[in-house]
Amino acid sequence: MTVLRAEEQRQTHRRPRPSSFVLKLAMAITGVIFVAFVFVHMIGNLKVYQGAEAFNSYAQWLREVGYPLIPHTGVLWTLRVVLVTSLLVHLIAAVMLWLRGRAARGPHRRRRMMTGLTAFGARTMLLGGVIILVFVIIHLLDLTIGAALAPETYRHADADGTMHAYQNLVASFSRVPMAVFYALSMVVLALHVFHGWRTVLQDVGATGRRLRLVWVTIGAVLAIAILIGNALIPVLVLAGML
Amino acid sequence: MRVELEIWRQDGPSEPGRFETHLIDDATPEMSLLELLDRLNDQLAEQGIEPIQFESDCREGICGACGVTVNDRPHGPVPKTPSCRQHLRAFGQVTTLRIEPLRSAGFPVIRDLVVDRSALDRLIQAGGHIDVLTGTAPDADAMLVGHEDAEAALDFAACIGCGACVAACPNGAAHLFAGAKLAHLGLLPHGEQERGRRSKAVVDQLDTEFGPCSSYGECVEVCPAGIPLTAVAAVHKERLRGLFRGRAD
Missing domain, CATH: 3.10.20.30 (Beta-grasp domain)
Incomplete structure (x- = not known):
């Protein structure tokens, strides 16, 4: 009877494709791309603390980097293509894995999970991801495209390439709800990065004790750096210091 | 009381x-x-x-x-x-x-409180065992196993297969169980000979009947054998190793 049951089980279960192993690896790779991007983006944002000219010329440089070898905005568009592709992969894999996890857990879900920041970070990955997606859309509309949610005084680049990124940023963050939303989004992002970075260890199969410790520490440092470097900007704008 | x-x-x-x-x-x-x-x-x-x-x-x-x-x-x-x-x-x-x-x-x-845990047995059937014919027992010192490896293998072998890790997991994953087995067998001379084949079989079976791991860490909290979260990493480590080598060992 036991054998029959086992045979039945085998027939009712089909191995899902693509395998969770592939999906997890895809999430790990695209996740690391995102963390690298967010970190570099944060480094660029630091220019804002040097004042309008430094920030605006940095924005302009981003559009000219590599010229004449690379056409104008070439680097920027390459990044955009890579990021959008990564986003799609990351998103689809996340939803597929979430559905599989829900199905495998079954209808009886236990409560009273572990407490603490790490466990909280793990449980809120999907919600955090959604919040970050909303944030990215708002951020693009607000300060890149300059539509819908952009401040009224938003100025596109001049014909000679002069950017007004600093003025746009200050105008946007002078709106209290927007500034608060940006700052809170960075908290969510930091938590997402912290847990995501930690999970990469499991996905790429890092078992060495020292490597794991170093990797988690790097993740924590990255998360805190991203949080402080970025979230301070709206706070300082509201405080009238930028 | x-x-x-x-x-x-x-x-x-x-x-x-x-x-x-x-x-x-x-x-x-x-x-x-x-x-x-x-x-x-x-x-x-x-x-x-x-x-x-x-x-x-x-x-x-x-x-x-x-x-x-x-x-x-x-x-x-x-x-x-x-x-x-x-x-x-x-x-x-x-x-x-x-x-x-x-x-x-x-x-x-x-x-009542009795559950059918034969999904774990099917995981073991798929790859949680050693297939090689070992012949007669070799001399005690003929095949040396390093002390560190022996200790680590023994620690992973401590799994009693109770299934609490699966029940604890919000994703219904069995990675702690499977990883402990893969790490244990992969560290020993006889088990080493089919690491690649075993990792594929086990990962495929994990996919078939269990959920994916999201590093919640709930499993480690309940594991009576004290298997560490590192075991979960061993699942992908063994599978990636198998993929890159493209061989049965």
Whole structure:
């Protein structure tokens, strides 16, 4: 009877494709791309603390980097293509894995999970991801495209390439709800990065004790750096210091 | 001491289950969870009621047969301890216990607190074993195993296969169980010879019947054998190694 049951089980279960192993690896790779991007983006944002000219010329440089070898905005568009592709992969894999996890857990879900920041970070990955997606859309509309949610005084680049990124940023963050939303989004992002970075260890199969410790520490440092470097900007704008 | 039990009753695999409330007036702090259930069943037998079905064997934490969910914690409130080694004295002021089977889609309930954990057996069938013919026993020193490897393999081999990790997992994943097995066998000379083949078989079987791992870490909290989260990483480590080598070993 036991054998029959086992045979039945085998027939009712089909191995899902693509395998969770592939999906997890895809999430790990695209996740690391995102963390690298967010970190570099944060480094660029630091220019804002040097004042309008430094920030605006940095924005302009981003559009000219590599010229004449690379056409104008070439680097920027390459990044955009890579990021959008990564986003799609990351998103689809996340939803597929979430559905599989829900199905495998079954209808009886236990409560009273572990407490603490790490466990909280793990449980809120999907919600955090959604919040970050909303944030990215708002951020693009607000300060890149300059539509819908952009401040009224938003100025596109001049014909000679002069950017007004600093003025746009200050105008946007002078709106209290927007500034608060940006700052809170960075908290969510930091938590997402912290847990995501930690999970990469499991996905790429890092078992060495020292490597794991170093990797988690790097993740924590990255998360805190991203949080402080970025979230301070709206706070300082509201405080009238930028 | 007086203990109130809210306990799961289910007449068969396809029957709907329900909670029943029972009082035990003469419980003692020395009682383990299973002894509490024994006491309850004595009480039920005296009243002519069908006893609660639950699994147990050695009752000293080495066989992996027992396992119930107590107040939403697989095995019970004490971390890293099997149900048979959880004593009422360790529960503090808690005297209301809600006892259910280990919960996961991969573990269908057979009756009351007994679940069918043969999904774990199928994982072992798929790759959690050594296929090579070892012949007669070699001389003691003919095949050397490094001390560190031997210790690590032994630590991963401590898994008793109780399935609490799966029940604890919000994704219904069995990576802690599978990883412990892969790490254990992959470290030893006989098991090493089929690392690639084994990792593929095990990962495929994990995909077929269990959920994906999201590094919640809930499994480690309940594991009576103290298997670390590193075991989970061993799953992908072994699979990636197999992919890159493209060979059976």
